[in-house]
Amino acid sequence: xxFEKQGKMDSLHNQIVERKAIGLIRDNAxxxxxxxxxxxxxxxxxxxxxxxxxxxxxxxxxxxxxDRTEEELKPAQERG
Numbered sequence: 001x002x003f004e005k006q007g008k009m010d011s012l013h014n015q016i017v018e019r020k021a022i023g024l025i026r027d028n029a030x031x032x033x034x035x036x037x038x039x040x041x042x043x044x045x046x047x048x049x050x051x052x053x054x055x056x057x058x059x060x061x062x063x064x065x066x067d068r069t070e071e072e073l074k075p076a077q078e079r080g
Contacts (some may be wrong), residue, residue: 003009
């Protein structure tokens with residue numbers, strides 16, 4: 001009665017059905033034990049860059065400020 005009040009009856013029913021289904025599968029399955037042997041990956045290093053950008057492209061460009069002189073961009077303490 002408590003499960004019905006809390007709305008857990010459907011959940012309980014589904015769990016019972018799932019357990020029975022798993023039990024049937026396990027009882028009727030033909031299982032062969034086999035040791036796992038991972039495949040060796042066929043990996044090699046590339047002699048050249050095959051993606052991304054060159055060092056010249058990744059350099060940080062110099063900042064450009066519109067309509068401001070170098071003196072205006074200095075902190076107030078340095079301007080005097």
